[in-house]
Amino acid sequence: xxxxxxxxxxxxxxxxxxxxxxxxxxxxxxxxxxxxxxxxxxxxxxxxxxxxxxxxxxxxxxxxxxxxxxxxxxxxxxxxxxxxxxxxxxxxxxxxxxxxxxxxxxxxxxxxxxxxxxxxxxxxxxxxxxxxxxxxxxxxxxxxxxxxxxxxxxxxxxxxxxxxxxxxxxxxxxxxxxxxxxxxxxxxxxxxxxxxxxxxxxxxxxxxxxxxxxxxxxxxxxxxxxxxxxxxxxxxxxxxxxxxxxxxxxxxxxxxxxxxxxxxxxxxxxxxxxxxxxxxxxxxxxxx
Amino acid sequence: xxxxxxxxxxxxxxxxxxxxxxxxxxxxxxxxxxxxxxxxxxxxxxxxxxxxxxxxxxxxxxxxxxxxxxxxxxxxxxxxxxxxxxxxxxxxxxxxxxxxxxxxxxxxxxxxxxxxxxxxxxxxxxxxxxxxxxxxxxxxxxxxxxxxxxxxxxxxxx
Numbered sequence: 001x002x003x004x005x006x007x008x009x010x011x012x013x014x015x016x017x018x019x020x021x022x023x024x025x026x027x028x029x030x031x032x033x034x035x036x037x038x039x040x041x042x043x044x045x046x047x048x049x050x051x052x053x054x055x056x057x058x059x060x061x062x063x064x065x066x067x068x069x070x071x072x073x074x075x076x077x078x079x080x081x082x083x084x085x086x087x088x089x090x091x092x093x094x095x096x097x098x099x100x101x102x103x104x105x106x107x108x109x110x111x112x113x114x115x116x117x118x119x120x121x122x123x124x125x126x127x128x129x130x131x132x133x134x135x136x137x138x139x140x141x142x143x144x145x146x147x148x149x150x151x152x153x154x155x156x157x158x159x160x161x162x163x164x165x166x167x168x169x170x171x172x173x174x175x176x177x178x179x180x181x182x183x184x185x186x187x188x189x190x191x192x193x194x195x196x197x198x199x200x201x202x203x204x205x206x207x208x209x210x211x212x213x214x215x216x217x218x219x220x221x222x223x224x225x226x227x228x229x230x231x232x233x234x235x236x237x238x239x240x241x242x243x244x245x246x247x248x249x250x251x252x253x254x255x256x257x258x259x260x261x262x263x264x265x266x267x268x269x270x271x272x273x274x275x276x277x278x279x280x281x282x283x284x285x286x287x288x
Numbered sequence: 289x290x291x292x293x294x295x296x297x298x299x300x301x302x303x304x305x306x307x308x309x310x311x312x313x314x315x316x317x318x319x320x321x322x323x324x325x326x327x328x329x330x331x332x333x334x335x336x337x338x339x340x341x342x343x344x345x346x347x348x349x350x351x352x353x354x355x356x357x358x359x360x361x362x363x364x365x366x367x368x369x370x371x372x373x374x375x376x377x378x379x380x381x382x383x384x385x386x387x388x389x390x391x392x393x394x395x396x397x398x399x400x401x402x403x404x405x406x407x408x409x410x411x412x413x414x415x416x417x418x419x420x421x422x423x424x425x426x427x428x429x430x431x432x433x434x435x436x437x438x439x440x441x442x443x444x445x446x
Contacts, residue, residue, distance in 0.1 A: 034347045038328055038329065047349070076341070102394070102413060103329070103343045103344050104416065106338075107338075189415050
């Protein structure tokens with residue numbers, strides 16, 4: 001319960017929403033509301049509902065190889081979208097379906113998961129391994145950043161008093177590409193104690209592009225770029241997958257918390273990375 | 289503040305506090321099928337349909353319902369709902385009964401969009417509902433029975 005909440009606004013435009021936000025420093029944007037409704041913070045005094053700004057469009061532009069998803073699109077709507085289901089062998093829809101439960105995904109929005117992501121966010125590693133750009137509106141200007149780079153920087157500062165408009169995902173063209181998502185949690189719909197996403201492109205017999213991101217480390221998702229660089233040029237064999245998994249476990253910045261110890265996370269990364277790489281190996285072998 | 293939405297088929301205006309949770313408003317309005325359980329979005333006892341989608345009303349502000357259509361079990365009176373209620377009772381899926389309105393909403397939402405769900409799809413649809421009595425077996429059977437019955441009647445096989 002937000003004890004000090006006094007106002008709830010329904011702005012009709014991005015500019016109106018930002019002006020309301022500028023007027024009251026203790027105002028918060030709301031879309032799905034799943035996190036704010038559970039909060040007992042005394043800070044928010046005003047809520048600014050951005051769910052009526054027309055930011056819920058979802059479009060697959062096959063010609064230009066771009067998938068754009070508006071920020072207030074419900075996560076379950078993304079999961080159910082036929083175009084999304086066709087992306088990377090179902091990677092995006094199947095991965096997003098791992099988030100929470102059906103009612104949580106019905107209420108939660110993609111943008112809401114990105115503007116103030118929890119450290120255990122599944123969305124951040126999933127979108128980080130794709131060529132994802134995030135577009136946000138700040139002080140009258142539309143700005144675009146590469147998503148994985150944004151979360152490696154001071155994203156809270158960058159997105160403060162900004163409204164996320166959506167994400168744009170460039171789809172791999174003419175490459176043999178596959179991606180996998182692995183999650184470890186205490187129950188089917190509990191938040192992740194560790195999550196890992198991986199995407200590889202293969203040209204001929206060798207890996208031409210690699211991305212691997214680990215979340216709930218217990219910190220927010222981060223790419224393991226040293227591993228990505230090492231994988232490029234390699235042939236994807238069982239031995240390479242095994243070595244890469246060991247490398248990932250050593251290179252990732254991991255920690256311990258009340259869910260898992262650092263050492264347990266390290267062992268899990270090894271297991272999950274190897275599984276993801278071997279699953280990808282099978283998929284690209286079937287495609288070629 | 290004033291919010292207006294359709295509750296169980298009737299458009300109504302409500303005077304709510306800005307931070308009021310939808311669960312509280314619905315119970316104050318007499319919709320006692322909407323149970324107060326965990327209040328953290330985990331147990332599904334407060335499940336309602338918002339624009340036809342199952343959501344936990346404890347994780348929504350009443351203000352978010354403005355302009356929408358909200359349905360609780362009190363407003364589910366069509367053939368599908370009646371069949372589900374009957375199947376749940378016949379299967380012995382109702383024990384203490386606390387979770388049942390939420391289960392009913394989830395099942396109704398599932399069968400409204402998928403007339404022939406697999407057992408896996410039924411389980412997935414119930415993954416936001418906690419039941420500490422039945423172990424879900426009877427509930428899953430009841431939902432399957434309803435799907436067979438409704439599907440059977442729609443293609444003349446009943």
